[in-house]
Amino acid sequence: MKIVFMGTPEFAVPCLEACISFEGAEVSAVFTQPDRPSGRGNKLTPPPIKVAAERSGIPVYQPERIKSSEAMESLKILQPDLIVVVAYGQILSQEILELPVHGCINVHASLLPRLRGASPIQWSIVSGETETGVTTMKMSAGLDEGDMLLKEAVELTASVTGGELHDQLMSIGADVLTKTLEAIRDNGLSPEPQIHEIATYAPKIDxxxxxxxxxxxxxxxxxxxxxxxxxxxxxxxxxxxxxxxxxxxxxxxxxxxxxxxxxxxxxxxxxxxxxxxxxxxxxxxxxxxxxxxxxxxxxxxxxxxxxxxxxxxxxx
Missing domain, CATH: 3.10.25.10 (Formyl transferase, C-terminal domain)
Incomplete structure (x- = not known):
């Protein structure tokens, strides 16, 4: 199974590593955001996913726009069987969603349909949720609206912080992704449609x-x-x-x-x-x-x- 991985921050690194180590899979390329100025010196800094990919010798693509014709042409040449998306930061076109044989799957840090959007980890605490978790889903055109594949829940304690929960879900995300890849390989998935009427949202934080x-x-x-x-x-x-x-x-x-x-x-x-x-x-x-x-x-x-x-x- 040929995988193209799309992700950017530290949260996505364990998921990339899970794809690399998955038996019967080959990560043929990684797509991530361009290097950005960071820190007091405004030094151009690569995303954590780029660093992880290059460490494993995987080709890295950094298009400004994943919907550009150049990015689409690169994906067509790669011919992935599956695209795995984890905190990539760009919206995929319908053409990309339909390109792989097994479609595109996303690892989302909430129990969908609750907390769709950019910042589910922080908002799960701020909004007073008693539990959260990780959901893998088959991606669709709507924002985090695709059919759910697998879930794992965790209880939120009265003292947990956004940073602590980030690290916990980062690890759980890789485990849930591995189980999802196993189910895809064994044709054992039973996608579950989301109930859109009970959806909540986690907007980008400023x-x-x-x-x-x-x-x-x-x-x-x-x-x-x-x-x-x-x-x-x-x-x-x-x-x-x-x-x-x-x-x-x-x-x-x-x-x-x-x-x-x-x-x-x-x-x-x-x-x-x-x-x-x-x-x-x-x-x-x-x-x-x-x-x-x-x-x-x-x-x-x-x-x-x-x-x-x-x-x-x-x-x-």
């Missing part, structure tokens, strides 16, 4: 979404902070200082607690290793913080050189 609104409940703020850790990182203002906050813990406030009448955003308490902020309902305690121009650090280290005043107010 930094504005990371602003903390202290009027929201403590549970919602905790989910936002954890989901956007490490990027783009939930932010708030302390006077003129922009602070990124991490490691939240929800603090329940009893009705007879005087803190319940405090304005949302008020710093209720400052301990040796944490500080607590009033939310629209209950409060949130934070254990890690990052100031402009500084590294992320424990609150205990931050307090050695900075002040956080009880009664002061944070503004989103």
């Amino acid at each position: 930094k504005k979404m990371a602003e903390i609104d202290w009027e929201r409940t403590a549970d919602e703020i905790s989910a936002q902070v954890r989901g956007f850790d490490p990027w783009p990182a939930a932010v708030t203002s302390y006077g003129e200082i922009r602070l990124k906050l991490f490691k939240p813990v929800v603090v329940r406030l009893s009705r007879d607690d005087n803190s319940t009448v405090a304005k949302p955003g008020t710093i209720l308490d400052v301990g040796k290793d944490c500080f607590t902020v009033k939310a629209g309902q209950d409060a949130v305690r934070f254990y890690e913080i990052q100031a402009p121009g500084s590294r992320r650090m424990k609150v205990s280290d931050y307090l050695l050189g900075h002040r956080l005043g009880i009664g002061d107010c944070l503004n989103g």
Whole structure:
């Protein structure tokens, strides 16, 4: 089975490795995004998938547009039996979808039809899902609307972060893909249509979404902070200082607690290793913080050189 693999970020690397090691398959080419400027020096940096492919001696194609006539001609010459797509970042044309004998399959980091779209890992936490997972599907023209092939679910804990979940699903994705390839080889797939009426969406994240609104409940703020850790990182203002906050813990406030009448955003308490902020309902305690121009650090280290005043107010 001749496979063309399409992917870009680190998340896709274990899936590429799964295709390379799959018995009876040959990864004849990898398509990925062009090298982009990155870092403080704006140095041209290859995508992680390109690095992984070149390490294995696999030819790499980097078209600006996968729908271009040049890219299509390359695919026709390659004549893949299957195209595997994992976080590629470009939409495939109907002509490409119909090119391989076994079609195009996608590894998506959610339990479809929930959380279709660009950022399912972060939004599974931010939106308060109790479980998420990985779905393989046969690709169609609609956004993540294709028939589902295999799924694996994971429970979301009250402390998991976007970064931790990314790494967990990255590993699970490779396992689910391997099982999907086995089913394709053995003609054992039973595609399941998605119920479009219950679909939810996970839009692309921008930094504005990371602003903390202290009027929201403590549970919602905790989910936002954890989901956007490490990027783009939930932010708030302390006077003129922009602070990124991490490691939240929800603090329940009893009705007879005087803190319940405090304005949302008020710093209720400052301990040796944490500080607590009033939310629209209950409060949130934070254990890690990052100031402009500084590294992320424990609150205990931050307090050695900075002040956080009880009664002061944070503004989103």
